[in-house]
Amino acid sequence: MIMFIQRAIIQGIPLLFGATGEILTEKSGHLNLGIPGIMYTGAIGGVIGAFLYENAVGPENINPALAIIIPLLCSIVLSLFMGLIYCFLTVTLRANQNVTGLALTTFGVGIGNFFGGSLIKLSGADVPSINLTATSNYFKAKLPFASSLGAVGEIVFSYSFLAYAAIIIALVAAFVLKKTRTGLHLRAVGENPATADAAGINVGKYKYCATCIGSVIAGLGGLFYIMDYAYGVWSNNGFGDRGWLAVALVIFSMWKPDISIIGSFIFGALLIVQNYIPNLSMSAQELIKMLPYVVTIVVLVIVSMRNKKENQPPASLGLPYFREDR
Amino acid sequence: MISGIYYPDSGEILVNGEEVSITSPKDAFNYRIGMIHQHFKLVDVFTATENIILGLKDGPEGYDVKKAAQKIREISEQYGFDIDPDKKIYEMSVSEKQTVEIIKVLYRGADILMLDEPTAVLTPQETRKLFAVLRRMKQDGKAVVIITHKLHEVLDISDKVAVLRKGEYIGTVNTAGTNETQLTEMMVGQKVVLNIDRTEPVNPEPRLIVAHLNCMNREGIKVLDDVTFTANSGEILGIAGIAGSGQRELLETIAGLQPMVTGGVQYIVPETGEIEFLRDKTPLQIRELGIRLSFVPEDRLGMGLVATMGTTDNMLLRSYKKGKGLFLNKKEPKELAEKIIKELQVVTPGVNTPVRRLSGGNVQKVLVGREIAAAPRVLMAAYPVRGLDINSSYTIYNLLNKQKEMGVAVIFVGEDLDVLLELCDRIMVIGSGTVTGVVDARTATKEEIGLLMTKEVRTDEQ
Numbered sequence: 001m002i003m004f005i006q007r008a009i010i011q012g013i014p015l016l017f018g019a020t021g022e023i024l025t026e027k028s029g030h031l032n033l034g035i036p037g038i039m040y041t042g043a044i045g046g047v048i049g050a051f052l053y054e055n056a057v058g059p060e061n062i063n064p065a066l067a068i069i070i071p072l073l074c075s076i077v078l079s080l081f082m083g084l085i086y087c088f089l090t091v092t093l094r095a096n097q098n099v100t101g102l103a104l105t106t107f108g109v110g111i112g113n114f115f116g117g118s119l120i121k122l123s124g125a126d127v128p129s130i131n132l133t134a135t136s137n138y139f140k141a142k143l144p145f146a147s148s149l150g151a152v153g154e155i156v157f158s159y160s161f162l163a164y165a166a167i168i169i170a171l172v173a174a175f176v177l178k179k180t181r182t183g184l185h186l187r188a189v190g191e192n193p194a195t196a197d198a199a200g201i202n203v204g205k206y207k208y209c210a211t212c213i214g215s216v217i218a219g220l221g222g223l224f225y226i227m228d229y230a231y232g233v234w235s236n237n238g239f240g241d242r243g244w245l246a247v248a249l250v251i252f253s254m255w256k257p258d259i260s261i262i263g264s265f266i267f268g269a270l271l272i273v274q275n276y277i278p279n280l281s282m283s284a285q286e287l288i289k290m291l292p293y294v295v296t297i298v299v300l301v302i303v304s305m306r307n308k309k310e311n312q313p314p315a316s317l318g319l320p321y322f323r324e325d326r
Numbered sequence: 327m328i329s330g331i332y333y334p335d336s337g338e339i340l341v342n343g344e345e346v347s348i349t350s351p352k353d354a355f356n357y358r359i360g361m362i363h364q365h366f367k368l369v370d371v372f373t374a375t376e377n378i379i380l381g382l383k384d385g386p387e388g389y390d391v392k393k394a395a396q397k398i399r400e401i402s403e404q405y406g407f408d409i410d411p412d413k414k415i416y417e418m419s420v421s422e423k424q425t426v427e428i429i430k431v432l433y434r435g436a437d438i439l440m441l442d443e444p445t446a447v448l449t450p451q452e453t454r455k456l457f458a459v460l461r462r463m464k465q466d467g468k469a470v471v472i473i474t475h476k477l478h479e480v481l482d483i484s485d486k487v488a489v490l491r492k493g494e495y496i497g498t499v500n501t502a503g504t505n506e507t508q509l510t511e512m513m514v515g516q517k518v519v520l521n522i523d524r525t526e527p528v529n530p531e532p533r534l535i536v537a538h539l540n541c542m543n544r545e546g547i548k549v550l551d552d553v554t555f556t557a558n559s560g561e562i563l564g565i566a567g568i569a570g571s572g573q574r575e576l577l578e579t580i581a582g583l584q585p586m587v588t589g590g591v592q593y594i595v596p597e598t599g600e601i602e603f604l605r606d607k608t609p610l611q612i613r614e615l616g617i618r619l620s621f622v623p624e625d626r627l628g629m630g631l632v633a634t635m636g637t638t639d640n641m642l643l644r645s646y647k648k649g650k651g652l653f654l655n656k657k658e659p660k661e662l663a664e665k666i667i668k669e670l671q672v673v674t675p676g677v678n679t680p681v682r683r684l685s686g687g688n689v690q691k692v693l694v695g696r697e698i699a700a701a702p703r704v705l706m707a708a709y710p711v712r713g714l715d716i717n718s719s720y721t722i723y724n725l726l727n728k729q730k731e732m733g734v735a736v737i738f739v740g741e742d743l744d745v746l747l748e749l750c751d752r753i754m755v756i757g758s759g760t761v762t763g764v765v766d767a768r769t770a771t772k773e774e775i776g777l778l779m780t781k782e783v784r785t786d787e788q
Contacts (some may be wrong), residue, residue: 192373
């Protein structure tokens, strides 16, 4: 049982990163469907950084701090780059957000597989994957007292620093959105950019910042997946459809980062529950894997039926803002 | 312009005797100028307080909603507003929303307040409340500019009146030394002779009877109040009124695009004299009866034509249901398009050029040509000449006259009183969603119509 909860949480963390990033973006009125691609590039960014560093110094003399900082920076730079592309197209050029986002997802997966494939070739491995266990071990470093605290320690304190970062980022995002003037302005931009503009808020700046920060956060989800969940083993397309699950999680948590923490654990549990039910047939396993999406649809139906304005998506989500259209 | 949304091409703005340049709403705030727009700029899911402090910088105490709410309560008390700072905007009535807008401006410390048609959305009681607040501001030493078309309100609240007509400054008078008639004269101006050929109606008979029509707009505000009139065949019925008095809603209701709350529209079939009730009909069925809504100008390309399609394809929009089989019949629409282009002298490179690329007058001609080609029995045209040059305007007038001679009942919504007086046979005047009078266009004067346009049917005299 403890094992199950642990695995569920670890499964949920990448989703939490993705969802927090996407919520920030959507709160500025931009539906970034490029999130799966951005998470994928965030992952490959980390892999590239770690691979180059490991190869440069050799696995024996790795400096723990650099082993974390280099992949982290590479991951951030790549996902920031993806966020900037999206911003430039949708904010500055006012391109269609759905089309841009989907294109970015395809692009991101392409980048990931391209560099992934190249690195696999460089490493000369006989299996189609890259093994970065050395770096991964530093990312997976746990709190030293975790195992001494019994079950509570196992469930609460047995994760790597990125997992705690995910939860802290989500909480900070929730606080910023709810309790600060920046959050108020950001929400105003997403709800009604014309009003925000008339109130003297720089709409473009808020959209850019929210989307780029959101992309970086989402990219960290990819990094966590590769370095922690996957033990530093990259194989092309290994990331699966977690990016889309993150987008679903945004809807599930009704655009609230604090709820998405719980939501990500539930999603994580639903994702792996089939491994803990004995004697399942293949088809039953696949059916159970659908559960997160089913739950999302159910939440969407309930929220729409209750029709409470606070739980609806930002009013101008997906709409480009033209200043002239008054 | 003063509030910084538009920038002047020439001229200067003086604030407290100093020349200033206002390039953004922020600049206007800095000069303590606050504008209350007719369309509220509020975020629906925010509370009143959140909307009021939106865009401001944090004070020394940081981001403190409670303190802001307290300050809002103080302002409300000072001027006599009635508002709950924690209420969400989407739960508010229109007048509450307006109050939020006014407090927003006061909260920023504005000394000059400008209100654009503030009473258009208010009930008479709410209007009185607003005026009481405005008077208190005046005593407080604030300058209040109120833009309105309701003359009795002008006389009621103002000290000085500046009259504008079509963007031109006519003059300023002291309210104490003027009356409604003088202001109306200043507003409508001298009569201009246009020489539009007008024929006598040929045996007019009722074609469309609108009875006790009530209609709400999307915000739930009553836009049509007990409208009753008859449109005759072979006659042009003009509809005069200040923009936004319910003309658009009236036409859309007849065309079946807006639901009627109560009341009904009867259409009398010319051959048989049968009566058809439009209430139970879909827009398509209404169209098939020969009732055509020709165009709504605010949205010339949006509602009538598809901007990126050529003239032929736009013709097709009205006839695609006639085709048999799987494929579109493009031959007839193409012939029609060519005919319209030739007869109405539409300037276009070809029948397949997207109508978006044509000038306004030519778009208008394509649209009206298509509707007329369908041989309508009732033709409704809203502001068909808005933005057109003189020649195109006359082409449209002649088209409408030709339809009238053919026995069509034409309903013409216009804004230029001179045109209405020379083109129409009868003119119905609408003011704030009610019919304030029907006059004979051959004998009526501009002043007469002007007074009717600004007349308010007061429902609760006290």
